[in-house]
Amino acid sequence: MTPIARGAWTVEALVTAGAWLLAILWVLPLAYAVWTAFHPGEYSTRFALDAPLTLQNFRNAWAAAPFARYFANTVALVTLVLAVQLVLGTLAGYAFARYEFAGRDIAFWLVLVQLMITPDILIVENYDTMSRLGLVDTVPAIGLPYMASAFGIFLLRQTFKTVPRELEEAARVEGASGLQILWKVYVPLAKPVYVAWGLVSVSFQWNNFLWPLVITNSVESRPLTVGLQVFSSTDQGIDWSIICAATLLTAAPLLVAFLIFQRQFVQSFMRAGIR
Amino acid sequence: MNRFQANIHGWLLLLPAAVLLVAFTHFPAVATLWQSFFSTGKPNRPAVFVGLENYRTLIEDDVFWQSLWNNVWYAVGTIPVSIALALVMALAVNRGLRGRAFLRMAYFTPTVLPMIAVANIWLFFFTPQYGLLEQATGLFGLPSHNWLGSPSTALVCVIAVAVWKEAGFFMIFYLAALQQIPPVYAEAAAVEGAGRWYYFRRIVFPLLMPTTLFVLVNAVINSFRLVDHIFVMTRGGPDNASSLVLFYLYEVGFKFWDTAYAAALTMVLLAALASIAIAQFALLEKRTHYR
Amino acid sequence: MSLKRSLNALVAAAALAVGAAHAQQTEISFYYPVAVGGPITKIIDGLAADFQKENPGIKVTPIYAGTYQETIVKALTAHKSGNPPVTSVLLSTDMFTLIDEDAVVAVSDLAKSAEDQAWLSGFYPAFMFNSQTGGKVWGVPFQRSTIVLYWNKEAFKEAGLDPNRPPATWSEMVEYAQKLTKRDASGNVTQWGVQVPSSGFPYWLFQGFTTQNGVELMNSAGTETFYDKPEVIDALQFWVDLSRKHRVMAPGVIEWGTTPRDFFERKTAMMWTTTGNLTNVRNNAKFDFGVAMLPANKRRGSPTGGGNFYVFKKSTPEQQQAALKFIRWITTPQRAAQWGIDTGYVAVTPAAWETPVMKKYVEGFPAAAVARDQLQHAVAELSTHENQRVTKALNDGLQAALTGAKPPAEAMRDAQREAERILRPFRR
Numbered sequence: 006m007t008p009i010a011r012g013a014w015t016v017e018a019l020v021t022a023g024a025w026l027l028a029i030l031w032v033l034p035l036a037y038a039v040w041t042a043f044h045p046g047e048y049s050t051r052f053a054l055d056a057p058l059t060l061q062n063f064r065n066a067w068a069a070a071p072f073a074r075y076f077a078n079t080v081a082l083v084t085l086v087l088a089v090q091l092v093l094g095t096l097a098g099y100a101f102a103r104y105e106f107a108g109r110d111i112a113f114w115l116v117l118v119q120l121m122i123t124p125d126i127l128i129v130e131n132y133d134t135m136s137r138l139g140l141v142d143t144v145p146a147i148g149l150p151y152m153a154s155a156f157g158i159f160l161l162r163q164t165f166k167t168v169p170r171e172l173e174e175a176a177r178v179e180g181a182s183g184l185q186i187l188w189k190v191y192v193p194l195a196k197p198v199y200v201a202w203g204l205v206s207v208s209f210q211w212n213n214f215l216w217p218l219v220i221t222n223s224v225e226s227r228p229l230t231v232g233l234q235v236f237s238s239t240d241q242g243i244d245w246s247i248i249c250a251a252t253l254l255t256a257a258p259l260l261v262a263f264l265i266f267q268r269q270f271v272q273s274f275m276r277a278g279i280r
Numbered sequence: 281m282n283r284f285q286a287n288i289h290g291w292l293l294l295l296p297a298a299v300l301l302v303a304f305t306h307f308p309a310v311a312t313l314w315q316s317f318f319s320t321g322k323p324n325r326p327a328v329f330v331g332l333e334n335y336r337t338l339i340e341d342d343v344f345w346q347s348l349w350n351n352v353w354y355a356v357g358t359i360p361v362s363i364a365l366a367l368v369m370a371l372a373v374n375r376g377l378r379g380r381a382f383l384r385m386a387y388f389t390p391t392v393l394p395m396i397a398v399a400n401i402w403l404f405f406f407t408p409q410y411g412l413l414e415q416a417t418g419l420f421g422l423p424s425h426n427w428l429g430s431p432s433t434a435l436v437c438v439i440a441v442a443v444w445k446e447a448g449f450f451m452i453f454y455l456a457a458l459q460q461i462p463p464v465y466a467e468a469a470a471v472e473g474a475g476r477w478y479y480f481r482r483i484v485f486p487l488l489m490p491t492t493l494f495v496l497v498n499a500v501i502n503s504f505r506l507v508d509h510i511f512v513m514t515r516g517g518p519d520n521a522s523s524l525v526l527f528y529l530y531e532v533g534f535k536f537w538d539t540a541y542a543a544a545l546t547m548v549l550l551a552a553l554a555s556i557a558i559a560q561f562a563l564l565e566k567r568t569h570y571r
Numbered sequence: 572m573s574l575k576r577s578l579n580a581l582v583a584a585a586a587l588a589v590g591a592a593h594a595q596q597t598e599i600s601f602y603y604p605v606a607v608g609g610p611i612t613k614i615i616d617g618l619a620a621d622f623q624k625e626n627p628g629i630k631v632t633p634i635y636a637g638t639y640q641e642t643i644v645k646a647l648t649a650h651k652s653g654n655p656p657v658t659s660v661l662l663s664t665d666m667f668t669l670i671d672e673d674a675v676v677a678v679s680d681l682a683k684s685a686e687d688q689a690w691l692s693g694f695y696p697a698f699m700f701n702s703q704t705g706g707k708v709w710g711v712p713f714q715r716s717t718i719v720l721y722w723n724k725e726a727f728k729e730a731g732l733d734p735n736r737p738p739a740t741w742s743e744m745v746e747y748a749q750k751l752t753k754r755d756a757s758g759n760v761t762q763w764g765v766q767v768p769s770s771g772f773p774y775w776l777f778q779g780f781t782t783q784n785g786v787e788l789m790n791s792a793g794t795e796t797f798y799d800k801p802e803v804i805d806a807l808q809f810w811v812d813l814s815r816k817h818r819v820m821a822p823g824v825i826e827w828g829t830t831p832r833d834f835f836e837r838k839t840a841m842m843w844t845t846t847g848n849l850t851n852v853r854n855n856a857k858f859d860f861g862v863a864m865l866p867a868n869k870r871r872g873s874p875t876g877g878g879n880f881y882v883f884k885k886s887t888p889e890q891q892q893a894a895l896k897f898i899r900w901i902t903t904p905q906r907a908a909q910w911g912i913d914t915g916y917v918a919v920t921p922a923a924w925e926t927p928v929m930k931k932y933v934e935g936f937p938a939a940a941v942a943r944d945q946l947q948h949a950v951a952e953l954s955t956h957e958n959q960r961v962t963k964a965l966n967d968g969l970q971a972a973l974t975g976a977k978p979p980a981e982a983m984r985d986a987q988r989e990a991e992r993i994l995r996p997f998r999r
Contacts, residue, residue: 132648141652222648243832
């Protein structure tokens with residue numbers, strides 16, 4: 006082995022070791038959740054190989070809070086927000102990319118403002134708005150401030166701009182209207198962008214906490230995150246077994262979805278050119 | 281299509297998004313500014329115009345200043361570290377190392393586990409004596425430390441959790457960008473006899489610049505936005521050592537019910553974000569050209 | 572055809588009857604903070620259903636709103652948007668806040684009959700301190716607690732102490748704790764003597780110390796605090812000394828949520844926590860434990876804690892009367908006793924402790940009566956106008972002193988100055 010090759014080998018080993026160390030650190034909370042959820046309470050702080058397995062924590066967690074309902078609320082929220090975001094983002098992105106209208110540049114800057122001034126910061130004022138609209142404690146109220154997404158509009162504008170004008174001209178010659186062109190030409194070409202954006206949006210809404218905490222009061226509208234918090238903050242001290250079981254229950258769908266689709270996710274990001 | 285039609289169509293397409301944006305971003309921002317000049321109305325004391333009174337209170341409010349400084353440290357602590365780690369992770373996964381699927385899954389866990397749930401688990405990690413961190417340090421005979429209960433370490437713990445959350449998320453963007461770099465470059469560099477480090481510094485890193493900027497924008501926003509774990513881990517304590525501006529804003533707005541003062545606080549956040557935004561957009565204009 | 576028509580008529584009539592029944596029914600929404608572990612929601616649901624069975628005209632709809640903090644947020648926002656619950660269990664200390672927001676009606680104004688008045692005077696006086704101001708009763712005690720001391724009898728035995736004799740005074744607590752603190756060869760502590768949590772709401776536990784030191788933290792009008800009185804500073808000095816001077820308690824801020832677990836894990840031999848933890852400790856401690864009143868200095872003492880029933884203003888008189896009926900029903904001796912047994916909270920009336928079921932329970936589990944016996948020494952929990960802010964000022968000062976950031980005297984003076992600033996407008 007030449008000295009150079011040996012050096013390269015050492016670097017390689019170091020990189021691998023580092024990558025694994027990071028991975029282990031990063032997976033630790035999940036690993037702990039799995040360990041604790043499947044073992045009796047006294048093993049939540051002790052890691053003995055002979056610890057008995059149990060599903061009781063899941064049973065307790067499921068019985069202790071209406072997770073099914075929280076689940077339904079979160080799914081409804083995520084779907085609603087995503088659907089509206091996609092439609093509005095597509096229309097607005099198309100307008101910015103392909104229409105010359107008065108005040109376009111100013112409008113675009115005003116949209117970009119939301120990239121920085123996220124709705125999370127305007128909770129006090131938005132709360133007022135919601136109560137004036139009579140929407141406090143409803144699922145739409147959780148979603149409304151996020152439905153027009155500057156991020157999505159920006160992303161789609163950039164993507165639509167890359168679509169060759171010729172394609173549009175061809176469709177126009179065939180007599181297609183503006184919306185038809187959008188639907189037939191632009192949307193299909195932007196598919197990877199939609200997937201990538203969808204992933205970001207879903208994971209954001211799924212994990213969002215502060216605004217839902219403020220705007221919801223009841224089981225009927227509370228999403229999983231708020232439900233989990235309500236469930237785990239007790240006066241009597243923390244019961245990690247049941248919290249971990251609940252965490253796994255709530256994170257399972259996203260986790261499984263990621264495991265199944267991880268290749269597609271990364272590839273769609275790649276094509277979306279989010280970079 | 282004539283000019284008039286283009287105007288109508290353009291605005292019509294924009295309208296639905298514009299209505300929502302105005303209603304939930306621009307209007308509240310302006311309304312908050314307006315509100316910040318009034319006192320908080322109570323049933324027996326209606327709101328009155330007080331001019332800059334709320335801002336004067338703000339300047340004298342030690343908790344606010346501490347939260348602001350904490351927030352600066354929080355930003356300084358999370359942004360560079362999480363971006364650097366994200367890049368390292370992406371490079372590692374992109375390498376095709378042994379067990380790549382596991383690595384990818386591990387790095388991705390923060391994105392699927394809600395912060396609020398994980399905070400409870402981190403609470404256990406940081407618990408004195410029998411917490412995971414203590415069990416680990418105990419193996420090396422290190423003395424026990426009350427991580428979340430000491431003002432000197434509470435903020436660090438909160439930062440660590442934020443880094444964990446962010447790095448995993450940003451890794452995805454870097455990974456996507458890395459996969460877009462044509463392998464020809466690496467081959468060419470190898471032929472030229474360029475070292476790995478040289479290749480990364482001169483070719484990969486510049487190609488990743490747009491991603492880095494995108495991630496940076498997100499990291500900056502998140503350093504003001506990401507406070508979920510504080511609700512579980514420290515509630516801003518001990519003695520506000522881990523309180524951040526948005527967390528304090530929540531306390532003032534929804535625990536003390538002082539909406540006018542909360543409005544003034546919101547304005548500070550908005551001002552901070554706006555100035556950072558302007559700086560960043562200027563940078564963006566200079567450094568990258570979006571297609 | 573005619574059969575079908577008559578069937579239709581029948582259905583219509585039935586629908587009408589159902590509608591009429593609905594119209595007569597008074598619905599009362601009831602916010603309840605699920606801040607206690609265990610299957611509490613099922614108990615509450617059961618109670619609501621039982622009540623409805625006995626009172627068909629009233630439908631109680633419990634809404635579980637999370638912690639106390641979250642529940643009052645929900646209740647107040649709902650109040651501001653014009654649609655508050657009819658009744659809610661909220662912290663007794665929220666009384667001034669609720670009055671200032673004009674959100675609640677005085678229960679003593681609703682309960683006018685002689686019978687009602689007798690019922691209102693049937694609660695432990697200690698619980699009423701936090702339930703009345705300005706000559707009116709605003710809250711009805713329901714799930715109330717005090718702080719007690721739990722001790723690990725096995726650890727006492729190992730340390731050569733009498734396992735059945737808890738510390739009765741401050742000096743005894745320090746002395747015992749010194750014997751109970753175990754260190755390994757390298758000087759690291761493996762078991763602390765005592766643990767008094769200080770995260771979240773340290774003021775509550777601090778009130779144990781101040782009361783025992785013979786001093787109150789606020790006036791009963793809720794317009795003035797006494798954070799910088801010498802006795803208060805002394806009390807804080809003692810708390811700080813537990814870890815800094817005597818080295819029998821972990822330094823820094825101790826998390827409330829993990830304290831019971833620390834006790835189960837034998838990381839502390841004694842702990843101060845709520846009586847509401849009794850059931851939890853009973854289920855999870857793998858050793859023999861005892862429950863005692865807090866130790867005395869100048870006197871014994873503990874603040875009360877926990878939740879009261881409030882009735883909201885923006886509901887109809889019928890709803891308010893229905894709510895009153897429900898509250899009276901749920902605090903009858905029999906039910907108060909059962910509630911105490913099921914949850915570990917202190918049953919709120921002397922009569923409840925005289926019921927056979929309670930007597931039998933106490934016989935089998937004497938620890939349950941400790942909190943009751945402590946009530947004669949109990950004082951009102953810290954509660955003022957702008958309660959959350961005034962309390963935060965104290966909490967911050969306490970944490971600053973406990974973490975060594977400020978000396979106790981300075982911390983308390985700062986806290987008092989802040990409280991003074993907040994409360995000044997209320998003294999006009």
